[in-house]
Structure formats: C-alpha cells, structure tokens
Amino acid sequence: MGITKSNEIYSAVSLSGGKDSSCLLILMIEKGLPINCVLYADTGMEFPEMEAHIAKLDDFLFRERGLHITTLRHPHGFEWLMFDVPQQQKRAIERRIAMGQPPTGYGWPGMRVRWCTGQLKTHLITKETNRLKKEKNALHHIGIAADEAHRCKDDPHNRYPLVEWGITEAQALQICYDRGYDWGGLYEIYRRASCWCCPLQRIDELRKLRHHHPELWARLLDMDNRARAMFGPGPLGQFKQNWSVERLEARFAREDAETTA
Structure with a gap:
C-alpha cells in the first residue's frame, strides 16, 4: 500500500x-x-x-x-x-x-x-x-x-x-x-522533547533532567567534564556561558538540601 x-x-x-x-x-x-x-x-x-x-x-x-x-x-x-x-x-x-x-x-x-x-x-x-x-x-x-x-x-x-x-x-x-x-x-x-543534552535548555529544564533522568544527567556531567578538560572554560568547553554542569550539580544539590531541611 x-x-x-x-x-x-x-x-x-x-x-x-x-x-x-x-x-x-x-x-x-x-x-x-x-x-x-x-x-x-x-x-x-x-x-x-x-x-x-x-x-x-x-x-x-x-x-x-x-x-x-x-x-x-x-x-x-x-x-x-x-x-x-x-x-x-x-x-x-x-x-x-x-x-x-x-x-x-x-x-x-x-x-x-x-x-x-x-x-x-x-x-x-x-x-x-x-x-x-x-x-x-x-x-x-x-x-x-x-x-x-x-x-x-x-x-x-x-x-x-x-x-x-x-x-x-x-x-x-x-x-x-x-x-x-x-x-x-x-x-x-x-x-x-528535544535532545536531552542541549545547552540551550533553561535552567529549570536541566533541574528536571537531573531529577527525572539521573542516568542522562550523569552522562551530561561526564561530557561536560571531558569538554572542559579538552577545550578549557571558554564557549567550546563549558556547557553554558555561566554554568558548567558540575556547578549546576552543586547548585541543584544545595537546593535539594534546603528543601528537605
């Protein structure tokens, strides 16, 4: 047909x-x-x-x-x-x-x-x-x-x-x-519902990614660490202009701790 x-x-x-x-x-x-x-x-x-x-x-x-x-x-x-x-x-x-x-x-x-x-x-x-x-x-x-x-x-x-x-x-x-x-x-x-690793996502979307898809968040953290080691802290090597995934992880973890305190 x-x-x-x-x-x-x-x-x-x-x-x-x-x-x-x-x-x-x-x-x-x-x-x-x-x-x-x-x-x-x-x-x-x-x-x-x-x-x-x-x-x-x-x-x-x-x-x-x-x-x-x-x-x-x-x-x-x-x-x-x-x-x-x-x-x-x-x-x-x-x-x-x-x-x-x-x-x-x-x-x-x-x-x-x-x-x-x-x-x-x-x-x-x-x-x-x-x-x-x-x-x-x-x-x-x-x-x-x-x-x-x-x-x-x-x-x-x-x-x-x-x-x-x-x-x-x-x-x-x-x-x-x-x-x-x-x-x-x-x-x-x-x-x-686009690519989970997109750097153009809003911070809140990334917060949700960490919560709902921790396995993908772990991959994203690894990719960003590799990129920064390879390219440095500039635009090629850092996930977002003002945020590495590592810094976002620390921010979200701190927010979680404050919420449960």
Missing part, C-alpha cells in the same frame, strides 16, 4: 518525533493522504521515551500503510563531532593551536553555532528531500503548526498541512494524546 502509481505525486513526510510532526503523520494516515516515505533524523541523543514513541509510530505506519520510517543518521554521531571531528580550515587549526586547544572537535554547540542541528538533523533531511524532489518531483510535508506559520519557507515542493488545517501546537499535542501517544510523559515534564 506504500507504493503509488507512476502518475501519482510522490509524498515525503518529515518526522522529528515531536508533537507537531507526529500529529501531521497521524492525521495524514487517518485522512488517507498519500505517503511514500517518512524521514526521521536520529541524533543518537534522544530521550529513551522518544525512541519508544518513534517505534510506536513506526508500528502504526506499517500496520496502516505497509511502510517503515526511514531513519537517517550521521555516520559518527554527536560525541564524535563534539570531541573528535578534525578541523579542516587552516585558520581554525591555527587559532586552536594559539589557544592551546586540540585541532579536533566542535566542542559544545551554542546559539551562534548550532552544529548539532545542522549536522545531525537539517543536513540529513535536506539532502534526502532534495534528492527526492529532483528524482521524483516529490512533495515534502512538514509538521509546522498554525501558530508557527512564520517558519514556513516559500518552496513550491513544500507542504504545511497543519497550517492549512489551522491546527495549533496545543491542538497537535492533544490530538496525539487522544490517539494514545503520550511520549511516556515527556511533555508533562519538559517544554520540548
């Missing part, structure tokens, strides 16, 4: 795993809209609950359309990019040497240089959808909600069904909940 006739439009759907793209996929299946492939970029740094959610969506997609989600992955992954990828530009290498830093690794991503989103998500999805647009004249369906319509790009091959249907972010989440997709409670804890 996943293969359309040659004279039909080839339909590709992007799936981030979040509420909006999940809602898009669910409704496209329910409405009987054509789907030829579903593309998901796995960063390798997703919550375990998100991994389970993707597996549940994959079961639904296969049951209804005979398709499996196509998972795209960087050949090496987040930690390799953070610590081991060789610098290519001569000026970058010279600057690293002058600062006493190794000529490998991007260090922690930041607001200005979000290499994680680019290398692990955007580039992979864009490369594949551009190929499908060129080879199959594909339409690319993207899960942007109606109240985020400013993010839509003017591309004749792109489609934004949630915007067309007037479905907001809050409505998209409720639609998923109504169908039994609850991400193991992620959206009841966190504002976003």
Whole structure:
C-alpha cells in the first residue's frame, strides 16, 4: 500500500518525533493522504521515551500503510563531532593551536553555532528531500503548526498541512494524546522533547533532567567534564556561558538540601 502509481505525486513526510510532526503523520494516515516515505533524523541523543514513541509510530505506519520510517543518521554521531571531528580550515587549526586547544572537535554547540542541528538533523533531511524532489518531483510535508506559520519557507515542493488545517501546537499535542501517544510523559515534564543534552535548555529544564533522568544527567556531567578538560572554560568547553554542569550539580544539590531541611 506504500507504493503509488507512476502518475501519482510522490509524498515525503518529515518526522522529528515531536508533537507537531507526529500529529501531521497521524492525521495524514487517518485522512488517507498519500505517503511514500517518512524521514526521521536520529541524533543518537534522544530521550529513551522518544525512541519508544518513534517505534510506536513506526508500528502504526506499517500496520496502516505497509511502510517503515526511514531513519537517517550521521555516520559518527554527536560525541564524535563534539570531541573528535578534525578541523579542516587552516585558520581554525591555527587559532586552536594559539589557544592551546586540540585541532579536533566542535566542542559544545551554542546559539551562534548550532552544529548539532545542522549536522545531525537539517543536513540529513535536506539532502534526502532534495534528492527526492529532483528524482521524483516529490512533495515534502512538514509538521509546522498554525501558530508557527512564520517558519514556513516559500518552496513550491513544500507542504504545511497543519497550517492549512489551522491546527495549533496545543491542538497537535492533544490530538496525539487522544490517539494514545503520550511520549511516556515527556511533555508533562519538559517544554520540548528535544535532545536531552542541549545547552540551550533553561535552567529549570536541566533541574528536571537531573531529577527525572539521573542516568542522562550523569552522562551530561561526564561530557561536560571531558569538554572542559579538552577545550578549557571558554564557549567550546563549558556547557553554558555561566554554568558548567558540575556547578549546576552543586547548585541543584544545595537546593535539594534546603528543601528537605
């Protein structure tokens, strides 16, 4: 059922795993809209609950359309990019040497240089959808909600069904909940169900990570210690501008002690 006739439009759907793209996929299946492939970029740094959610969506997609989600992955992954990828530009290498830093690794991503989103998500999805647009004249369906319509790009091959249907972010989440997709409670804890190691998270989100996912918090502490040892206390080596994970650990532990005192 996943293969359309040659004279039909080839339909590709992007799936981030979040509420909006999940809602898009669910409704496209329910409405009987054509789907030829579903593309998901796995960063390798997703919550375990998100991994389970993707597996549940994959079961639904296969049951209804005979398709499996196509998972795209960087050949090496987040930690390799953070610590081991060789610098290519001569000026970058010279600057690293002058600062006493190794000529490998991007260090922690930041607001200005979000290499994680680019290398692990955007580039992979864009490369594949551009190929499908060129080879199959594909339409690319993207899960942007109606109240985020400013993010839509003017591309004749792109489609934004949630915007067309007037479905907001809050409505998209409720639609998923109504169908039994609850991400193991992620959206009841966190504002976003994105990568657990993101330095752009608010302090309160990190406080929740330490409380609800201590095993991931321990990994984050280890990664930050490695980064500071490798790159120093600057933006490459420290998790947040004013906070290392080690300092956050001390802060949260002190808050816990004051609460229980």
